[in-house]
Amino acid sequence: MEGLLADLEVVRKDFPILGRTTADGLPLVYLDSANTSQKPQVVIDAMVDHLERHNANVARAMHLLGAEATEAFEGGRDKVAAFIGAPERDEVVFTKNASEALNLVAQTLAFEGPHRVGPGDVVVTTEMEHHSNIVPWQMLTQRTGADLRWFTFDEAGQLDLSQVDELITERTKVVTFTWVSNMLGTVNPVAELTRRAHEVGAIVVVDASQAAPQLPIDLAAMPVEERPDVVVFTGHKVVGPTGIGVLWGRRSLLEELPPFLGGGEMIETVTMERSTYAGLPHKFEAGTPPIVEAVGLGAAVDYLAGLGMEAVHAHEQAITAYALEGLATVPGLRVLGPLDATQRGGAISFELAGVHPHDVAQVLDVRGIAVRAGHHCARPAHAKFGVQSSTRMSSYVYTTPGEIDALVEALHYTRDYFKVG
Amino acid sequence: MSAELDALYQEIILDHYKNPHHAGLRDPFEAEVHHVNPTCGDEVTLRVHLEDGVVRDVSYDAVGCSISQASTSVMTDLVIGKPVEEAMTVHEVFLTLMQGKGAVEPDEEVLEDGIAFAGVAKFPARVKCALPGWMAWKDATGQSMTTTAQGGDDD
Numbered sequence: 001m002e003g004l005l006a007d008l009e010v011v012r013k014d015f016p017i018l019g020r021t022t023a024d025g026l027p028l029v030y031l032d033s034a035n036t037s038q039k040p041q042v043v044i045d046a047m048v049d050h051l052e053r054h055n056a057n058v059a060r061a062m063h064l065l066g067a068e069a070t071e072a073f074e075g076g077r078d079k080v081a082a083f084i085g086a087p088e089r090d091e092v093v094f095t096k097n098a099s100e101a102l103n104l105v106a107q108t109l110a111f112e113g114p115h116r117v118g119p120g121d122v123v124v125t126t127e128m129e130h131h132s133n134i135v136p137w138q139m140l141t142q143r144t145g146a147d148l149r150w151f152t153f154d155e156a157g158q159l160d161l162s163q164v165d166e167l168i169t170e171r172t173k174v175v176t177f178t179w180v181s182n183m184l185g186t187v188n189p190v191a192e193l194t195r196r197a198h199e200v201g202a203i204v205v206v207d208a209s210q211a212a213p214q215l216p217i218d219l220a221a222m223p224v225e226e227r228p229d230v231v232v233f234t235g236h237k238v239v240g241p242t243g244i245g246v247l248w249g250r251r252s253l254l255e256e257l258p259p260f261l262g263g264g265e266m267i268e269t270v271t272m273e274r275s276t277y278a279g280l281p282h283k284f285e286a287g288t289p290p291i292v293e294a295v296g297l298g299a300a301v302d303y304l305a306g307l308g309m310e311a312v313h314a315h316e317q318a319i320t321a322y323a324l325e326g327l328a329t330v331p332g333l334r335v336l337g338p339l340d341a342t343q344r345g346g347a348i349s350f351e352l353a354g355v356h357p358h359d360v361a362q363v364l365d366v367r368g369i370a371v372r373a374g375h376h377c378a379r380p381a382h383a384k385f386g387v388q389s390s391t392r393m394s395s396y397v398y399t400t401p402g403e404i405d406a407l408v409e410a411l412h413y414t415r416d417y418f419k420v421g
Numbered sequence: 422m423s424a425e426l427d428a429l430y431q432e433i434i435l436d437h438y439k440n441p442h443h444a445g446l447r448d449p450f451e452a453e454v455h456h457v458n459p460t461c462g463d464e465v466t467l468r469v470h471l472e473d474g475v476v477r478d479v480s481y482d483a484v485g486c487s488i489s490q491a492s493t494s495v496m497t498d499l500v501i502g503k504p505v506e507e508a509m510t511v512h513e514v515f516l517t518l519m520q521g522k523g524a525v526e527p528d529e530e531v532l533e534d535g536i537a538f539a540g541v542a543k544f545p546a547r548v549k550c551a552l553p554g555w556m557a558w559k560d561a562t563g564q565s566m567t568t569t570a571q572g573g574d575d576d
Contacts, residue, residue: 356485358461373461374460382462388485389462417426
């Protein structure tokens with residue numbers, strides 16, 4: 001099959017968990033990578049080595065281990081900055097996860113400052129967002145008296161761009177959208193939307209939680225007018241650990257936003273009356289940061305860079321095309337989202353007529369196949385299709401065509417088991 | 422592999438799933454509740470009609486998996502026609518079965534078709550699927566009793 005990673009079997013050996021079996025001795029078919037990805041040995045080893053040999057707090061400890069830990073932590077930042085082609089490494093802020101990164105922006109925009117959102121202002125999101133890119137903006141607009149508006153999408157899972165002129169006006173202060181949808185798989189036109197938003201002076205916030213694992217990202221190479229102002233993603237979907245997220249923000253914007261959380265290391269000086277704040281990125285990193293997680297994330301993005309993100313993307317597209325072909329052979333199965341693999345990401349949500357997604361997932365699980373069933377934190381997007389929930393398969397760098405065959409075969413079995421059709 | 426599935430999806434459950442008993446929303450009723458399972462998005466709207474301390478009708482409109490649909494259907498069979506107090510006891514017995522991690526021997530005298538859910542108790546992730554209909558019924562019945570009591574005061 002064209003496009004697959006050349007050393008797929010070697011890659012699989014990098015992920016120790018893929019060697020385990022179910023209680024019945026069946027091989028594990030992990031098709032839930034959009035939920036969280038598995039971790040290669042090199043990430044596990046980097047974290048263990050750090051804890052065994054270099055553990056100390058960062059930037060506060062004036063001793064050997066403190067210096068080593070600080071170097072390892074900041075080294076993680078350098079690697080992440082390189083991974084997304086950040087124009088400056090100090091523009092990379094570590095958070096707890098992507099949700100916290102989005103909340104950091106949405107909450108600080110309610111505070112006093114040049115970008116403060118107020119009554120009559122408009123914040124634009126889309127109907128295909130993960131709840132984490134809807135709820136923080138609802139909270140912002142409810143607190144400030146601003147209006148929340150959104151792009152809808154069509155049957156094919158594409159944003160309705162005919163709404164651009166109506167939604168993006170001089171009143172619009174923020175335009176936020178997902179780069180790649182976690183439910184539909186849709187890849188949104190980042191450059192086009194960003195250019196339009198910038199024409200009216202709006203801040204553009206992009207949720208790259210599903211994009212960063214799959215697409216080569218080079219922020220510095222984007223024309224300034226088409227480069228978002230903020231891009232966020234989470235560590236655990238790019239073969240890194242949980243507990244760490246990334247916020248990249250344009251320096252001038254991050255400097256103008258007030259601090260989010262107050263605490264240790266985000267300050268310059270503190271008196272009982274008031275404080276002055278640290279420069280970037282520490283201004284937004286109050287308290288002891290996720291140190292070993294940053295070390296693990298650094299190893300993770302280096303691992304992906306080693307495979308080559310162009311190759312990772314090609315693999316994802318090849319597997320997705322093969323999966324769409326296979327799913328089409330299952331009677332009564334409807335894919336919710338774009339059907340052209342070259343125009344979409346690797347998460348494929350579907351309905352199987354007559355069988356509830358939980359029951360689909362249960363039958364698959366008994367056969368060692370892990371998928372997600374539910375609303376995938378995208379309830380508005382499901383409502384659009386008139387369904388409560390769906391089943392979602394999502395592949396990654398270690399997924400083989402054979403695993404897709406196992407999924408398709410198990411879906412045929414599921415229909416038989418529930419006597420549908 | 423199929424044996425494990427069959428323990429969960431007993432014929433009785435699949436029968437109730439395909440042909441749910443007492444489905445649909447009906448009048449009269451004293452209370453209507455709407456319960457949601459936030460993790461999976463399953464929903465149930467359920468009405469209860471009480472008369473002289475007896476459950477006269479339970480009607481519902483539900484979206485959910487086979488376990489949740491079948492459990493709601495079985496629940497209506499078990500509570501309709503029973504005095505509220507007795508129906509509440511059945512609810513307790515069912516709850517005990519579901520929380521028993523598969524170690525509780527179900528009493529067919531009390532639970533009738535409900536014994537089919539003994540297998541579900543062995544799947545921790547699915548136990549919550551079997552409960553929303555029952556929880557909605559308990560909630561609506563509590564509200565109906567308040568309404569009925571208030572109605573009584575007015576007489």
